[in-house]
Amino acid sequence: MNCSEALKLIGAYMDRELDLRSAMEFERHAGQCEKCGQALEQAKMQSQALKNDQLYHQAPSSLRTRMSMMIADQVVAKPDERKSSIRSTISMSWWSYGLSLASVAAFSLALSLQLGKPSADMQISEEVMSSHVRSLMEGHLADVVSTDQHTVKPWFAGRLAYSPPVNDFSSQGYPLVGGRLDYIDQRPVSALIYRHNKHIINVYVWPDMAQGRAETLSRDGFNLIKVSKSGMIFWIISDLNAAELKDFANLL
């Protein structure tokens, strides 16, 4: 086997898709040829790097619940089946509906056990976190890119039924980057993006009359702060350290 043949087989060898004879010939060549041996190592390294949980998009729990519900609905809600309303059919349908609901309930229970504390805030913090991570990927950061508060604020008008407070904190070291429409807690909300050095800060704002003390939370390397102020609730998230993020929260 020569180098050009061997280099073509690297992928299939790595994926264990070669027949035994070709695999052995490849190994013999890669063992003797420094260039091909190195190319194999590099290919393995690249392949390994892709097997990273952070690149794998797991189904959002809301989608999972919706799918289970949908299947449950299919069992009872088909009108043509209702027509053949023999008593036993109906009771059977309700029986299965009940069971399906039970499985959804069991799932939700498992979910809340997994989260440890089944509170609304916990649910929101999960959503805020995944939205934050999503916003950092491939051009999802901002729908409107501007450091000018007078550009960002009007952008939300007509898109939301409220107007989020937008300020530029450049002089304090937290310049405004832009704004984005996002979806948290089953409603469209404004997301404001700020920056501190190289750290991106997302601020999710929506109206909420509830008053409460600021709460901080740290998960998976992110710091989250929840603040209520003048009829709005702010969820602030970043990989910035907790102290600086708190300084930022105090500016809002």
Add this chain to the structure above:
Amino acid sequence: MPSINKTNRFEMTILIHLDAAYNLARWLMRHGPDAEDVVQEACMRAFKYFDSFHGNDGKAWLLSIVRNACYSRFQQNSQQPVTYTLDDGDENEDQEAPMSENPEAILSRLQDILYLDRAIATLPIEFREVLILRELEDLPYKTIADIASIPVGTVMSRLSRARAMLKQQLTQGDLES
């Protein structure tokens, strides 16, 4: 009629692969909400035709439905060319990717998840899908061939092209971060 038995079987053989379905849709659509729509549509379809599913690989079956749903969504919106103009026959030429001059630099890029994410997202869809199915789902070539409705040989050449393109993006690319 859909029976409790059918829903249970559907959950056990198809819905347990919801993560894989979403992951594929998310990588093809490159947009979370669109991916959710597509997966939901695909699951409805899968449930509707579940009686005609007699195979034993529920994951491959669901993923092929998800893939088709993604492609027809693209066609509806004419968002993106469905076929890449490159001839599959030409794919063998480009496999001798240049060796990296600077192994440390490529190593640090491999550890930069956001860069990797963007680099994969830049691949044309035909190459992206085989890469995702192989590297993230760990599927054998034969299964990938079934899902994408292409011959095994094409899986092999597209995959190696995808890896070469990714490598080039990692060694020479300069994606905005």
